[in-house]
Amino acid sequence: MTRAVVADDSHFMRSVISDILDDGGIEVVAQARNGVEAVEAVREHRPDVVTMDVEMPEMNGIEAVAQIMDEVPTPILMLSAHTGENDDVTFQALDKGAVDFFTKPGGEVSMEMSRLEDQLVDIVSSVAEASVGPSHESTESPDSVESTAASSRTSERTAAEYVENPTLLIGSSTGGPKMVEQVMSELPLNAEFRVLIVQHMPEGFTGRFADRIDSRSDYDVKEGSDGDRIGAGEALVAPGDSHMVVSNYHAGRLRVKLTDDPPVNSVRPAVDMTMSSAAEVVDDPMVGVILTGMGEDGAAGIKSVKAVGGKTIAQDEETSAVFGMPKRAIETGYVDTVLPISGIPDGILDAIERDRQEVS
Structure with missing residues (x-):
């Protein structure tokens, strides 16, 4: 079974995403409230995939991606709200080694997430199979x-x-x-x-x-x-x-x-x-x-x-x-x-x- 860490500063979003993944046959082994906790969870649990929020306190998603890819290379899916600011930030996360991103729904989040749950499970499963590591880094490979x-x-x-x-x-x-x-x-x-x-x-x-x-x-x-x-x-x-x-x-x-x-x-x-x-x-x-x-x-x-x-x-x-x-x-x-x-x-x-x- 695919094992995942879910990182998001919103307790509600962590719960919604975790429930969707669990229902889709993906085991959520840990949740993280910020980038620091996400890095620690990856170190401890060695998951197959991480879903990573962009904006989080203490350490944001980009910093967490960079540290994870340096220490324990793991496939990462960014979950990004579509705003003008987050467009650039999301691409920065890809530059740091994230595999792909999924746009968080706006408006009535719980209803929107329910509508998108199949897509989310599919992309998390796909990202979990991605090849990542030093051989795929862009600067010294x-x-x-x-x-x-x-x-x-x-x-x-x-x-x-x-x-x-x-x-x-x-x-x-x-x-x-x-x-x-x-x-x-x-x-x-x-x-x-x-x-x-x-x-x-x-x-x-x-x-x-x-x-x-x-x-x-x-x-x-x-x-x-x-x-x-x-x-x-x-x-x-x-x-x-x-x-x-x-x-x-x-x-x-x-x-x-x-x-x-x-x-x-x-x-x-x-x-x-x-x-x-x-x-x-x-x-x-x-x-x-x-x-x-x-x-x-x-x-x-x-x-x-x-x-x-x-x-x-x-x-x-x-x-x-x-x-x-x-x-x-x-x-x-x-x-x-x-x-x-x-x-x-x-x-x-x-x-x-x-x-x-x-x-x-």
């Missing part, structure tokens, strides 16, 4: 050294080596934000991609996510809006709670529309919706990439991309926090290449090299 080497290789290529008008489609979920940021930070502008990114993330957080990618990438990145058009060197992030589909493509520019159609694979935005719609209308080279995440979203999209001659890549198990989405994509038989996160930027560029395209 061997993977970061390999990433630097890959980045130097990408910078050696010239624009003349690439096919014209390529489109890049990236899908990810649990553990994905840092992976997407890493890939985009190493993607050279001279490749001239049009990039569509689908990250399973609540409404309100995707704008901040797009801003973070934009600050780390040579590409012009923003949250998608209905009717947006993008060309070479531009990227859109699907907004939370909306599907982003490609509605038109002409002369190297693509147009998207946003829909509130029912969730696909229990999620909205869905990777499958974006990839499949792109495959229907884009007649220039495409690359589809599936990164870490739970569930099967993206598998059908990868098949669609491959069916029209696109190149397809999946993140490997070792560097995926959760190997659900990449695994399901690989199982379709339509993934061309499986790579560690450090090799994916170079793999993307390999897929649009003129010489390789001509050979294939």
Whole structure:
């Protein structure tokens, strides 16, 4: 049975979350009122997962995440109220090593939590399976050294080596934000991609996510809006709670529309919706990439991309926090290449090299 520590400064919220997890088959081995107690509980109980509030007295959630990841690396799910201030704080927690986050409901909390209980149990169970530890830290890991080497290789290529008008489609979920940021930070502008990114993330957080990618990438990145058009060197992030589909493509520019159609694979935005719609209308080279995440979203999209001659890549198990989405994509038989996160930027560029395209 999965074992959890629940950290929240509200007694009511600790009780509600603990009851939901217990009813969902997850054993709550300890509750903590602040970051100090959370660290102590993790030391004592060595749980499989921690749910961590952001704002707590004595030691906040970010500080607690950093200490836990330094001392006893443990998968952590942040529980964040959606406010402008908490958007930044939540991403800071991910930077410190938290795997994912879940938005606390507002308004009538008990009623809202009851409505979201299945989602909470699912994501806690998924985060509990995530791979965490020194090998996944962003600053001194061997993977970061390999990433630097890959980045130097990408910078050696010239624009003349690439096919014209390529489109890049990236899908990810649990553990994905840092992976997407890493890939985009190493993607050279001279490749001239049009990039569509689908990250399973609540409404309100995707704008901040797009801003973070934009600050780390040579590409012009923003949250998608209905009717947006993008060309070479531009990227859109699907907004939370909306599907982003490609509605038109002409002369190297693509147009998207946003829909509130029912969730696909229990999620909205869905990777499958974006990839499949792109495959229907884009007649220039495409690359589809599936990164870490739970569930099967993206598998059908990868098949669609491959069916029209696109190149397809999946993140490997070792560097995926959760190997659900990449695994399901690989199982379709339509993934061309499986790579560690450090090799994916170079793999993307390999897929649009003129010489390789001509050979294939």
